[in-house]
Amino acid sequence: MSARKRPDNSGASGASGASGASGTSGTSGASGSRGARRASGAPDVPGGWLTRPPSAPHPGRVAAYLVLVVLGAVVGVAGTLVQGAWFPGGLLLALLGSAALFYGALRACGTQLGVASAAIGWLLAVVVLSFGRPEGDGVFAAGIGPLVFMLGGMVLAVMCATMSRSLQPGGRPGGLEG
Template sequence: MAEPQPPRAARIVVYVLFFLLGIAVSVCGAFVQALWPPVGVLLALAATGATFYAGLRITGTRLGAGLPAAGWFLAMLLLIVPRPEGDNVLWSNATSLAWLFAGSVLGVICATLPTRTSWFPGVPGPPR
């Protein structure tokens, strides 16, 4: 009943790439959301959600959505900590907090979606 999985080495490479992509989206999103305040948050959230959802659909596993989310959280932890000089990447303003909260929610949602179904919710998947 289960669909065949790609070879193990290929899956590991894809998982590592999605982890690194999660880090890149987090770093880029931190600057985009601050650069264009109302629109930048939406743009950063769209990229974040697309990364998590693509990891889920391309790998067909929840780990495919969880690893970009883990990379995203790891980069967020590093960006939240202030530097000794007093510089911050993320401030405690509304846009930074909205991006942090909504990105976390997107990560949880994508990591709990069903795997190996159709690309869009409500559309039947391929016959088994």
């Protein structure tokens, strides 16, 4: 009776088997320790996140990204109207508002996807407002101001998206140092 219990215990425990034929459960000691290491929160091998299946996004994070898209559109519309109304000061104010939106999205979400969400909303609003109507009316006037606003806003979005964050989850500084 004890001979029957022994193979069941060794196969169920996941030990790699000095018992030979009794280790038919398919788990080995290496994969069992890897699963235990992942469950304990210890860092996995570099690049291990590439082989894991993606996890479901948190509903709060998705809602934050959607709010950033809408906020980006609002800032884009406001910047488009302000930069044309008060030319030198309005352009500076519109670019500062855009920079504040992109940097705030980076700090609020902590990811480049947050900046991209705000930039998508901003860019959609600016592009839609840049189209003229068939009658010839348009929000943007001819000149250097709208061009500086559109290109400057895109440069600010890229700058904020590529900023390094202060600390990575492993306690290492962000960037390319390795």
